[in-house]
Amino acid sequence: MLAKAEIITIGDEILYGQTLDTNSYWMSGVLDQAGISVIRKTCVGDQKEEILTSISEAEGRADIILITGGLGPTSDDITKQTLVEYFDTRLIPNPKILEHIKSIFSRADREMSDLNIAQADLPENCTPIPNPLGTAAGMWFERHGKIFVSMPGVPYEMKRMMTDSVIPMLIDKKVEDVVHHRMIRTIGVPESQLADLIKPWEDELPQDIKLAYLPTMGTVKLRLTTKGSDLPAMKKKVQAQIDKILPLIGKNVYGFDEEEIEEAIGRMLKERGLKLAIAESCTGGFLSHKITSVAGSSAWFNGSFVPYSNELKNEQLKVSKEILQKDGAVSESVVLALAKNVKEAFNADVAVSISGIAGPGGGTVEKPVGTVWIGYADEHKVMAKKFQFTMNRNLNIKFSAMAALNMIRINLDKN
Amino acid sequence: MLAKAEIITIGDEILYGQTLDTNSYWMSGVLDQAGISVIRKTCVGDQKEEILTSISEAEGRADIILITGGLGPTSDDITKQTLVEYFDTRLIPNPKILEHIKSIFSRADREMSDLNIAQADLPENCTPIPNPLGTAAGMWFERHGKIFVSMPGVPYEMKRMMTDSVIPMLIDKKVEDVVHHRMIRTIGVPESQLADLIKPWEDELPQDIKLAYLPTMGTVKLRLTTKGSDLPAMKKKVQAQIDKILPLIGKNVYGFDEEEIEEAIGRMLKERGLKLAIAESCTGGFLSHKITSVAGSSAWFNGSFVPYSNELKNEQLKVSKEILQKDGAVSESVVLALAKNVKEAFNADVAVSISGIAGPGGGTVEKPVGTVWIGYADEHKVMAKKFQFTMNRNLNIKFSAMAALNMIRINLDKN
Numbered sequence: 129m130l131a132k133a134e135i136i137t138i139g140d141e142i143l144y145g146q147t148l149d150t151n152s153y154w155m156s157g158v159l160d161q162a163g164i165s166v167i168r169k170t171c172v173g174d175q176k177e178e179i180l181t182s183i184s185e186a187e188g189r190a191d192i193i194l195i196t197g198g199l200g201p202t203s204d205d206i207t208k209q210t211l212v213e214y215f216d217t218r219l220i221p222n223p224k225i226l227e228h229i230k231s232i233f234s235r236a237d238r239e240m241s242d243l244n245i246a247q248a249d250l251p252e253n254c255t256p257i258p259n260p261l262g263t264a265a266g267m268w269f270e271r272h273g274k275i276f277v278s279m280p281g282v283p284y285e286m287k288r289m290m291t292d293s294v295i296p297m298l299i300d301k302k303v304e305d306v307v308h309h310r311m312i313r314t315i316g317v318p319e320s321q322l323a324d325l326i327k328p329w330e331d332e333l334p335q336d337i338k339l340a341y342l343p344t345m346g347t348v349k350l351r352l353t354t355k356g357s358d359l360p361a362m363k364k365k366v367q368a369q370i371d372k373i374l375p376l377i378g379k380n381v382y383g384f385d386e387e388e389i390e391e392a393i394g395r396m397l398k399e400r401g402l403k404l405a406i407a408e409s410c411t412g413g414f415l416s417h418k419i420t421s422v423a424g425s426s427a428w429f430n431g432s433f434v435p436y437s438n439e440l441k442n443e444q445l446k447v448s449k450e451i452l453q454k455d456g457a458v459s460e461s462v463v464l465a466l467a468k469n470v471k472e473a474f475n476a477d478v479a480v481s482i483s484g485i486a487g488p489g490g491g492t493v494e495k496p497v498g499t500v501w502i503g504y505a506d507e508h509k510v511m512a513k514k515f516q517f518t519m520n521r522n523l524n525i526k527f528s529a530m531a532a533l534n535m536i537r538i539n540l541d542k543n
Numbered sequence: 544m545l546a547k548a549e550i551i552t553i554g555d556e557i558l559y560g561q562t563l564d565t566n567s568y569w570m571s572g573v574l575d576q577a578g579i580s581v582i583r584k585t586c587v588g589d590q591k592e593e594i595l596t597s598i599s600e601a602e603g604r605a606d607i608i609l610i611t612g613g614l615g616p617t618s619d620d621i622t623k624q625t626l627v628e629y630f631d632t633r634l635i636p637n638p639k640i641l642e643h644i645k646s647i648f649s650r651a652d653r654e655m656s657d658l659n660i661a662q663a664d665l666p667e668n669c670t671p672i673p674n675p676l677g678t679a680a681g682m683w684f685e686r687h688g689k690i691f692v693s694m695p696g697v698p699y700e701m702k703r704m705m706t707d708s709v710i711p712m713l714i715d716k717k718v719e720d721v722v723h724h725r726m727i728r729t730i731g732v733p734e735s736q737l738a739d740l741i742k743p744w745e746d747e748l749p750q751d752i753k754l755a756y757l758p759t760m761g762t763v764k765l766r767l768t769t770k771g772s773d774l775p776a777m778k779k780k781v782q783a784q785i786d787k788i789l790p791l792i793g794k795n796v797y798g799f800d801e802e803e804i805e806e807a808i809g810r811m812l813k814e815r816g817l818k819l820a821i822a823e824s825c826t827g828g829f830l831s832h833k834i835t836s837v838a839g840s841s842a843w844f845n846g847s848f849v850p851y852s853n854e855l856k857n858e859q860l861k862v863s864k865e866i867l868q869k870d871g872a873v874s875e876s877v878v879l880a881l882a883k884n885v886k887e888a889f890n891a892d893v894a895v896s897i898s899g900i901a902g903p904g905g906g907t908v909e910k911p912v913g914t915v916w917i918g919y920a921d922e923h924k925v926m927a928k929k930f931q932f933t934m935n936r937n938l939n940i941k942f943s944a945m946a947a948l949n950m951i952r953i954n955l956d957k958n
Contacts, residue, residue: 141757158560340589
């Protein structure tokens with residue numbers, strides 16, 4: 129039997145739309161990796177009755193109930209007290225946890241308050257889970273063959289606890305069936321067009337392999353999923369389908385599985401021994417951030433320049449005042465000059481440049497909000513392309529960065 | 544009676560941890576603004592039985608059920624068919640929606656497929672909701688006094704639909720009671736220390752005002768919430784509590800309500816007529832991205848420089864090779880030089896600089912991963928401070944950017 133898990137996130141701030149729930153997203157991913165299937169996620173507020181109901185409903189559906197949030201020291205956090213009621217138990221002080229809390233405070237040279245001391249009181253029937261990064265211990269309960277885990281809502285505390293303790297403890301409890309996923313990552317082709325391209329392949333896909341289209345920001349991920357007990361056979365069967373689909377869409381595929389496009393580009397640059405430089409205006413640092421979020425990017429990324437004012441485009445990257453005046457900052461000639469000049473100034477082999485009108489202000493009839501020019505330069509060529517994105521500032525920043533990454537990919541592919 | 548809403552998010556990709564659910568987060572916020580209380584969020588997979596159960600459970604609890612996801616043209620999207628079953632109705636072609644889908648394809652100069660034509664078939668008992676940005680129409684159902692709305696999962700399509708149609712339609716249906724929130728945003732003081740500081744105030748807080756602590760990335764937001772029908776009186780009562788708490792924590796408060804710290808800094812710079820420049824190394828563009836995500840930031844932000852290699856720190860920002868060699872790139876002398884030099888080179892009045900070891904590689908015994916120096920320069924002073932963050936690359940990037948923003952705030956406050 130495949131172990132089924134349900135995730136319960138507790139917090140008014142999530143229901144009010146003040147906090148984005150990244151915890152259950154991350155947890156789903158690591159549970160999936162461990163072969164544990166998440167069948168539902170629920171978010172409820174910091175109200176005792178709501179929490180009790182959601183745990184009891186989850187107990188009816190799932191084998192493993194993972195709860196995050198509501199373990200802070202302050203009065204609005206009520207998860208621990210609610211669990212005491214759910215399991216009809218009582219709080220007792222845990223000396224080992226108290227020792228840990230004390231060590232955190234002494235390391236930070238801070239005074240402990242009564243609120244922090246009370247964090248060492250834990251339900252009598254639970255196994256405490258260490259929280260190396262914080263003062264709220266996790267709690268592991270077992271009853272009627274079901275497992276309940278309560279963890280803090282602070283993302284890095286919860287993640288460390290899951291990785292170091294909860295996942296190993298769950299794996300110890302054994303699961304027989306596993307899920308196997310593969311992901312084919314495409315860019316530059318819309319979802320329905322992609323569906324047409326792969327229709328003959330999809331029609332012949334074996335019934336036990338499930339296909340999903342996952343579109344985001346100009347990319348579409350194709351996910352192949354299968355469940356069973358013979359992992360090597362499952363892997364082979366899915367790989368055979370990937371080999372069959374690639375001839376149909378190969379030029380739009382930038383990577384597989386967890387590889388993001390910025391990682392794929394890093395891999396390509398590193399293999400070829402090339403260095404990248406960036407001059408980005410309307411994206412304001414977002415493209416550089418995507419690039420440098422890849423660990424080890426210093427091996428293939430020299431640096432970037434965000435010339436937000438026209439003055440800096442001229443003074444720092446030698447785009448002539450005449451061009452800026454005649455064609456405007458959002459123009460082919462400006463992005464070509466930016467790409468060429470930043471490549472040279474930053475000792476790079478490949479450069480990309482972006483200039484556009486992100487909005488909400490700055491649009492004109494000829495160049496409405498969403499108009500973006502992207503330039504590219506390497507040792508063989510210099511080119512530029514115009515894009516028309518949306519009326520939304522945030523989307524324009526993201527679409528522009530994706531288009532620039534795709535332009536690098538396509539040009540490196542050709543070389 | 545306060546209208547209660549429940550949000551159901553449909554998609555295997557969310558349960559598998561492959562997609563972060565930002566939709567329900569955004570929806571909660573706009574519903575809250577409209578005075579509609581979200582009592583629960585649920586996420587289920589693309590399975591008919593799961594979807595049917597979750598809608599029927601939500602119908603038992605809430606007045607308004609908002610559903611996103613599963614409306615794409617491809618075979619893995621089953622929400623529409625499932626709703627047909629739930630309401631025991633049938634699909635009929637909608638000529639107006641078909642016209643709209645055709646116009647999208649002709650504008651993009653693309654061929655329409657049968658899959659796209661089938662998107663114009665809608666349940667007979669629904670009111671279609673226009674989707675100006677995409678081909679999947681929304682659907683509004685009413686039954687037994689409850690409202691059900693189905694929307695696409697593509698975030699910008701759903702958002703436009705909510706803003707233009709769903710929220711106005713819900714407001715039309717009227718709600719009597721409203722929720723009033725205020726948020727006090729603090730930085731630089733840990734949650735439990737903040738709780739100690741405000742304890743005398745919290746002890747005397749009226750019972751009908753609820754307090755919550757929302758900590759994230761070095762900031763803690765204090766949320767005050769009250770419910771009722773007399774909004775002006777509620778506002779006055781909450782404001783009186785804010786006036787009482789400020790003397791206790793004023794120097795840690797950077798803003799109120801929705802104002803992010805980068806917006807607060809923009810406001811301060813604009814009021815004083817000052818321009819900002821940035822030199823950021825280990826944060827790789829993330830600080831600039833935060834700054835330029837503020838609409839209108841070009842009025843107070845000149846630009847930034849991401850000198851990822853030491854070579855560029857020397858060549859582009861004139862940090863001497865001797866200093867780089869003697870003290871290393873992550874040092875007080877280097878961030879001081881970077882801040883001073885970028886301020887001058889970018890014609891700015893205020894500059895901030897960051898150099899650190901984000902990890903996972905690059906740490907040493909003296910400078911472990913998480914060591915970050917931040918420099919600051921304005922016309923009055925030049926200063927730098929050392930921070931020790933975590934072992935996690937992504938967290939170090941975010942904590943560093945927040946610390947740099949706080950350093951700008953504190954120095955502007957003093958001037």
